[in-house]
Amino acid sequence: MLIGLGWVACVVAANGFVSLATDLEVVPLAAAGPLAEPLGVAVTALAISPRMARSTARSVALPIETALIAALALIVVPAAVALVMGGGGAAFLELGHGATSVFTLTDALLAALAGLVTLLVVRARAAGAGRPQWPWEHDDQP
Numbered sequence: 001m002l003i004g005l006g007w008v009a010c011v012v013a014a015n016g017f018v019s020l021a022t023d024l025e026v027v028p029l030a031a032a033g034p035l036a037e038p039l040g041v042a043v044t045a046l047a048i049s050p051r052m053a054r055s056t057a058r059s060v061a062l063p064i065e066t067a068l069i070a071a072l073a074l075i076v077v078p079a080a081v082a083l084v085m086g087g088g089g090a091a092f093l094e095l096g097h098g099a100t101s102v103f104t105l106t107d108a109l110l111a112a113l114a115g116l117v118t119l120l121v122v123r124a125r126a127a128g129a130g131r132p133q134w135p136w137e138h139d140d141q142p
Contacts, residue, residue, distance in 0.1 A: 004049030007114040011041055011107050018106055026103050027078060031086025032094050036078035040098075041107070044073040048111055052118040057126040059119060066115035071108040075099050 015026050015037075027036045048066045055062050075098035083091035098104050 003052055003114050003118050004045045007048065007110060008041060008045050010110050010114075014106050014110060015103055018102060022102065024102070027094070028097065029082060029086070029090055029093055031090035032078060032082035033085040036081040036085075036094065037103075039081055040074045040077040043077045044070045044107070044111070047073050048114065052115060055115075055118055055122050057123045059122070062119045063112040063115035066118075067108045067112035070111035071104055074104045074107055 018024070019026060027034075029036075047069050051065060051069065052062070059065075075095060078098055079091045079095040082094035
């Protein structure tokens with residue numbers, strides 16, 4: 001769950017930087033409403049966190065799975081919000097925008113990176129790695 005929250009923080013920062021660099025809006029359709037992207041990110045975090053939590057050392061496709069889950073959720077959820085807020089036309093336009101958006105690509109790449117970090121941590125723990133210790137810590141302390 002902690003990596004999922006880290007993913008959300010990275011998404012907020014990355015979307016801000018991409019928006020500043022490209023002068024694009026994350027959700028350019030006014031009919032989609034202001035909650036389309038935040039709900040998409042929240043649902044995506046709730047979708048990828050359980051998958052990362054139950055990963056094993058043999059989950060070699062975890063980065064690809066998390067990227068695909070993120071891309072799908074970031075396309076479908078804002079479109080569903082646009083359907084409720086603005087109707088079928090807005091939902092169709094939001095589907096097209098989400099599928100071709102640089103923000104969706106960036107967020108999916110960040111999800112793949114979160115999946116890779118999770119996989120590396122799980123494999124390190126399976127190999128016997130413990131928590132890192134400061135130089136002043138001793139082995140007899142919990």
